Structures are given as structure tokens and as C-alpha cells.
Amino acid sequence: MRISTMIFALTLTGSAVFAVNTGLLDLDQYNISLAPPVTMVQAQTTPVPTKQAAPTGSHFMRFPDDASFETGDTWVSKGKRYRLYGLQSCIRGTQVTISQGVKRDCGELNLIMAQALIRDTKPVCTSIRSLDERNDVVVCQTTTGNRGYDLATYMIAQGWGFAAVAGNGTFVVPAYRTAEETAGETRSGLWVYSDMPHPMSILYPQKSTAGHK
Secondary structure (H helix, E strand, C coil), X not given: CCCCEEEEEECXXXXXXXXXXXXXXXXXXXXXXXXXXXXXXXXXCCCCXXXXXXXXXCCCEECCCCCXXXXXXXXXXXXXXXXXXXXXXXXXXXXXXXXXCEEEEHHHHHHHHHHHHHHHHCCEEEEEEEEECCEEEEEEECCCCCCCEEHHHHHHHCCCXXXXXXXXXXXXXXXXXXXXXXXXXXXXXXXHCCCCCCHHHHHCCCCCCCCCC
């Protein structure tokens, strides 16, 4: 995936507020701050695409209102499954300790915040690969604010996703690793939990992914 980018500093407070107001997430319960540290993410230098003015050769459509999330990186709409390219969410069934003696499902927590982020940033998406008639790989771009952001980068930089790794051990999108390192350094999102089970250590336990927990 080729994305013309610039480095731009931003903070995420709206998604956390959205989660509180809609009852999706009790931030105090999960020890999540309403004012996360400033992180560096990739910003699109092109205008935000719309149905009326999509980039040449691309067909960006609004994120489906009927989307049913399976994980923090995959959803189903109208019988079709969509996977966000280059993003890996925390594995459902793994645990994080949110307070002394209290554990929660890491994948479920990741899914809840992915929903909040997507509803808050109102992304538009386009398919880049059709695996079969019921499964597509997509890239998405946020539409809130004056500039569009690559959604996967945004989620990873805020600590609610990870850079996906291919079967050969290389990062699907190398730039996403940089966003992940920033999230880890600032202890954003899931990185606030000291026992956070990094998905790559579970999916590829024999492969070397330097810097992963």
C-alpha cells in the first residue's frame, strides 16, 4: 500500500468521550485516561475522500452503519466480511490485568475501543483485495477534522491495534511498526497494561519480532 504521508501530531480524546457517553466502556474500570499523550501518526496530504470526490481509481464508501464487529480489525456487513489491511487486533480469549486481581478479555476490550474509534472518526473505506465473494481486505481513511488519516495507523498509534506480520515474519506495512513503537513508548491504549499479550507472540511464537512484548 502506497500512501503519501506527513508526520503530524494529534491527540485522541473524542473517542474516549464517545465511549463514555454511549455506555460502551467504563474508562475508570479499565484504567484508561481521557487525555492520552500526544502521539505521532501519519496524515494524508490529500483531501479527505467523499462519495462526491473520491481519489482517482478508488471508490471510497462510508463505513457501514450495520457493521457487526468480529474483532478489532474485522467486521461483517450485509453478509460480507471486511478486514482492515495491515492491522492486527488483540486476540480474543487472552487476558489483561486491569487492576489488582481483575482481568478482562484483551480482544473484547480492543473490539469495544475499535468501535468507538471508528464511530468517532467516521472513516470511508475502499477494497484493495477480494479474497473471495464473501471476504475483502480494505483500507480506510478518517473524515473528521480538516485532514484525513490512515485509519490503521491512527488506531495503532493510539494503542488500539498492532502492526500485522505476514507468514514470513515481515511486517505487512512496515510504517505501522513505527506507529506501534510510539504507542508502546507512550503507554497508550492497551500498552498501559503491563501484562498485555502481544498478538504476534501468540500467532507467531517461533518468529522474531524485535521489540514485541
